[in-house]
Amino acid sequence: SCSVVMLLRKNLAAAGPQKFTQEFIDKQVEEFEVGKRHLANMMGEDPETFTQEDIDRSIAYLFPSGLFEKRARPVMKHPEEIFPKQTAIQWDAEGRPFHFLFYTGKQSYYSLLHDVYEKILAIERHQDKMRNKGLFTSDTKQILLTGSRWLLKEEIEENLVENISVQDYMRLIQLMELLLSMPYCSLEEEFILKFRKQLEVQSSKYEIPALQYDPQGVAFSFADGRRKSAKASITLRDSGSGNITINGRNYLYYFPVLQNREQLMFPLLFVGMSGRFDIEGSVEGSGHSAQAGALRLAISRALLSFVSEGEVEKMRQAGLLTADPRIRERKKPGQEGARKKFTWKKR
Amino acid sequence: MLVFFLFCFLYKSRLSLQYDHEKISERHTGQYYTLPAAHIQKLFPHGLPPRFQLQIKTFNEGCVMVRPPALELISYLKKADYSKPPLRYILYGDVGTGKTMCLSHALHYCYTQGWLIVHISDAHLWVKNCKELLPSSSRPSRFDQPIQASQWLKNFKITNERFLSKVQLGYVWTKRERTEKGQPLGELVDQGVNRMKSSSDVVGAVLRELRLQAGGATEGEGAFKLAVAVDGLNALWGKTSLKKEDRTMCEPEELTLIHNVRKMMKNNWSGGAILTALSQTGSLFKPQSAYLPSELLGEEGFDNMEPFVPVSVSNYNEKEFESCYLYYLDRNWLQHSHSRSEEGKKELIFLSNKNPSILERLCAFL
Numbered sequence: 001s002c003s004v005v006m007l008l009r010k011n012l013a014a015a016g017p018q019k020f021t022q023e024f025i026d027k028q029v030e031e032f033e034v035g036k037r038h039l040a041n042m043m044g045e046d047p048e049t050f051t052q053e054d055i056d057r058s059i060a061y062l063f064p065s066g067l068f069e070k071r072a073r074p075v076m077k078h079p080e081e082i083f084p085k086q087t088a089i090q091w092d093a094e095g096r097p098f099h100f101l102f103y104t105g106k107q108s109y110y111s112l113l114h115d116v117y118e119k120i121l122a123i124e125r126h127q128d129k130m131r132n133k134g135l136f137t138s139d140t141k142q143i144l145l146t147g148s149r150w151l152l153k154e155e156i157e158e159n160l161v162e163n164i165s166v167q168d169y170m171r172l173i174q175l176m177e178l179l180l181s182m183p184y185c186s187l188e189e190e191f192i193l194k195f196r197k198q199l200e201v202q203s204s205k206y207e208i209p210a211l212q213y214d215p216q217g218v219a220f221s222f223a224d225g226r227r228k229s230a231k232a233s234i235t236l237r238d239s240g241s242g243n244i245t246i247n248g249r250n251y252l253y254y255f256p257v258l259q260n261r262e263q264l265m266f267p268l269l270f271v272g273m274s275g276r277f278d279i280e281g282s283v284e285g286s287g288h289s290a291q292a293g294a295l296r297l298a299i300s301r302a303l304l305s306f307v308s309e310g311e312v313e314k315m316r317q318a319g320l321l322t323a324d325p326r327i328r329e330r331k332k333p334g335q336e337g338a339r340k341k342f343t344w345k346k347r
Numbered sequence: 348m349l350v351f352f353l354f355c356f357l358y359k360s361r362l363s364l365q366y367d368h369e370k371i372s373e374r375h376t377g378q379y380y381t382l383p384a385a386h387i388q389k390l391f392p393h394g395l396p397p398r399f400q401l402q403i404k405t406f407n408e409g410c411v412m413v414r415p416p417a418l419e420l421i422s423y424l425k426k427a428d429y430s431k432p433p434l435r436y437i438l439y440g441d442v443g444t445g446k447t448m449c450l451s452h453a454l455h456y457c458y459t460q461g462w463l464i465v466h467i468s469d470a471h472l473w474v475k476n477c478k479e480l481l482p483s484s485s486r487p488s489r490f491d492q493p494i495q496a497s498q499w500l501k502n503f504k505i506t507n508e509r510f511l512s513k514v515q516l517g518y519v520w521t522k523r524e525r526t527e528k529g530q531p532l533g534e535l536v537d538q539g540v541n542r543m544k545s546s547s548d549v550v551g552a553v554l555r556e557l558r559l560q561a562g563g564a565t566e567g568e569g570a571f572k573l574a575v576a577v578d579g580l581n582a583l584w585g586k587t588s589l590k591k592e593d594r595t596m597c598e599p600e601e602l603t604l605i606h607n608v609r610k611m612m613k614n615n616w617s618g619g620a621i622l623t624a625l626s627q628t629g630s631l632f633k634p635q636s637a638y639l640p641s642e643l644l645g646e647e648g649f650d651n652m653e654p655f656v657p658v659s660v661s662n663y664n665e666k667e668f669e670s671c672y673l674y675y676l677d678r679n680w681l682q683h684s685h686s687r688s689e690e691g692k693k694e695l696i697f698l699s700n701k702n703p704s705i706l707e708r709l710c711a712f713l
Contacts, residue, residue: 249636251700252699252702252705253442253635253636258698258709261697262698264697265697268697269693269694274693274696274697275693275696
């Protein structure tokens, strides 16, 4: 997501004098467009409808890379995404700054604050006009703010190409709230929405495995799960009696440890369907706990197709659908293990 | 509501069902019946599983659940013809399903009917962890286990006290120490207990005597039926973990005790029954997934035991699980409040998969 990208950007304002001139960047943009058309021709596709996804796909095909770090692989993107946004030189040949707020140090931030205040004043004037006409009402069209959040400090910094402090950011948000509190704020709706970001509905991210039907009419579904380096895949059959077979053996004998059986039990018990399903699973890799975790994830995913929307959200909040990202940490040279150091000798 | 009704019924029937084997039938599947304390002391000085013994101590009573395999076994015993060679019954099933308990139940039936019991509680104990292995005094290629043999003779004495004076020895077996004709069995057993060196041979002699006499007299004082019960049958034909003095592995045939028990297993005598149970938990060199007779006995054992009547023991079904759960509730064994609710019960069903031993271990820390 873009917030991650924000954190990785270096200090923008301290970039110093412009490294790339505007002409240079324009030339790069031209070259990119031409290159895009060439690439489309090479791949035998239509140059007019060649999107960024197609470019990524073609580059991955033409330059296959075995590098693990995705950011080190060959990439062809629009120059705006590659070259960091920079401030143009803000003073003319005689040293006079262009912007009137240059000497505040954060010219774009303060000019933004000015703009917002201008809008507030404009709305107040509009309000007075309506009052004079006698058409003043408090219940005007309100801006819908549910499902969105204010832009983060880092995102605003990226937009302004400037560093701002936490207090500056809070001041800006206060001003926006003030703008929102006025009755006729819907006049400036699109301006405000530029500073709000839509949140995606989390539970719609999960793809629910399709529910298939047996010749006898019994519903079943497949699902996979992973944990550490264990891979599990299961078949969940309806109208069963709670038998669970893993790798051909009963789960009681495959997982003699109570903790692992509890892990298997958790999704079924949470949804309340413990005696309803028959589960047939195969799992390989890693150790017994990781295998139990992988199976648990697979069971939760398979249950999604038997369960209602509200239950899906509950399961997500219970953490049943999140894949555990913890992996074995790499051993570093100069150390005994991942964290353990060699014996420290004073001399 | 149904649960409450079942609970009342079970509670009443638990108290009223004493050891009256005549009245127990398929209707009573799932209900508990109490083993009288005196019987436990006499019949099972060594026979019951250790966890069950702990349970007896905790609850101050020994309650056994009536289950279909045990009922099946008892019905066969009731119908069998004792003038013919003995039928061999093998109880088999997955780990923890209750084979030893069913065997004990059937043995209790035999005891109440006045049979003579030869009970080897765990044959695996004789093929591993033996401290003293003496070369046999009577036969050069065999090995004796004096401690195990004398221990077993002591238990045998406790169980079959009333028979010791009745059974007369029919012949004399030559050895350094002789026993006269017409001596009661009790003396022979005492001799074995007192003199450890010859105890294994005494065991062999006792078994031989009982075999000869079991079907002999149909009436009169010396009449008795012989019940031979072996738990952990697969130990007799498996491998041992004992080593001879020259560091080679011992074969089971080379052990006197095992050899004599094997002879018992053959059906060349009459007037009794052979009840056995397989056991994977104590077995040596067998994978954990093996539970069928062919897997655990091996080729040799299977051929020896054929023909036999297999009785399969499986996990609790719904009714039996219900009964066990109510029993634990009744004895206040399930202390956690969550275990008394429906949710808790579902958890117990899932976590134990209705396996008796796993359920017992689960409830132990609730």
